[in-house]
Amino acid sequence: MATVELTFSALPAHVRTARLVATAIARRTGVAEALLDEVRLAVGEACSRAVEAHRLHCPGEPIRIELKDDSGRFEVTVTDAAPSDDLKAVDSSDGYRLVDAMLGIVPEMPGLGIAVIAGLADDVEVSPGPTGVKIRMSWPATPTPNGLAAV
Amino acid sequence: MDLKLDHRTEDRLTIVEVEGEIDVYTAPRLRELLIDLVNKGNFHLLVNMEKVDFLDSTGLGVLVGGLKRVRAHDGSLELVCTQERILKIFRITGLTKVFGIYASVEEAKEAHGRDK
Numbered sequence: 001m002a003t004v005e006l007t008f009s010a011l012p013a014h015v016r017t018a019r020l021v022a023t024a025i026a027r028r029t030g031v032a033e034a035l036l037d038e039v040r041l042a043v044g045e046a047c048s049r050a051v052e053a054h055r056l057h058c059p060g061e062p063i064r065i066e067l068k069d070d071s072g073r074f075e076v077t078v079t080d081a082a083p084s085d086d087l088k089a090v091d092s093s094d095g096y097r098l099v100d101a102m103l104g105i106v107p108e109m110p111g112l113g114i115a116v117i118a119g120l121a122d123d124v125e126v127s128p129g130p131t132g133v134k135i136r137m138s139w140p141a142t143p144t145p146n147g148l149a150a151v
Numbered sequence: 152m153d154l155k156l157d158h159r160t161e162d163r164l165t166i167v168e169v170e171g172e173i174d175v176y177t178a179p180r181l182r183e184l185l186i187d188l189v190n191k192g193n194f195h196l197l198v199n200m201e202k203v204d205f206l207d208s209t210g211l212g213v214l215v216g217g218l219k220r221v222r223a224h225d226g227s228l229e230l231v232c233t234q235e236r237i238l239k240i241f242r243i244t245g246l247t248k249v250f251g252i253y254a255s256v257e258e259a260k261e262a263h264g265r266d267k
Contacts, residue, residue, distance in 0.1 A: 012175040037236045041207060041240065048208070119243030
């Protein structure tokens with residue numbers, strides 16, 4: 001099992017870096033090209049949510065992202081250290097229910113990112129805890145002997 | 152890629168050209184532009200997303216915010232987008248039901264002209 005860990009401070013500019021790193025490692029792990037856009041978007045959503053939560057509650061704390069090649073799956077875990085207010089605001093399992101809510105309240109609807117992740121990754125686990133939220137996502141990967149995806 | 156924004160007005164329709172990535176870092180610039188346009192009396196907006204490489208929920212939130220603002224003035228905010236990877240996020244969130252989405256600026260202008 002190969003693991004890459006990255007920690008970054010809660011700045012929006014770093015989300016792009018996290019997306020780039022995750023996409024590069026997903027490709028190397030053997031995630032199909034057709035899924036790389038989903039990986040990029042889902043990891044970006046998880047990191048954006050964490051950055052917004054940290055900026056609100058604990059701007060000095062870093063956000064951690066762990067990227068694992070785990071027996072035929074590429075697994076990403078984003079861990080923050082902020083309270084999980086947004087997870088109570090919506091039912092993340094159904095993005096369609098968000099539409100009316102979005103038009104009714106603030107435009108930057110909390111929880112929308114989680115709904116997007118749920119719609120993108122086939123395996124998602126959101127674990128709110130007393131010390132923060134952990135979002136684990138995974139995608140199928142087919143490693144090759146040299147560590148590069150089959151073309 | 153960073154975000155490039157431009158806009159022009161043709162008849163009563165303000166066309167906003169967006170190029171690059173709309174995410175948590177760049178979305179505030181798009182939000183400012185949309186607010187500025189509405190504050191200056193542009194209530195019919197067409198956002199051309201054909202050159203957008205990446206869009207996340209922050210960007211969606213900005214577009215929904217823009218839609219709320221123009222609707223308060225009986226206006227409209229519609230989109231031009233044919234890229235599957237961008238359309239997918241609108242479908243996941245159900246926003247294809249909220250925004251008029253056209254295949255080209257010309258098609259959107261024709262539809263807008265019919266609605267006048």
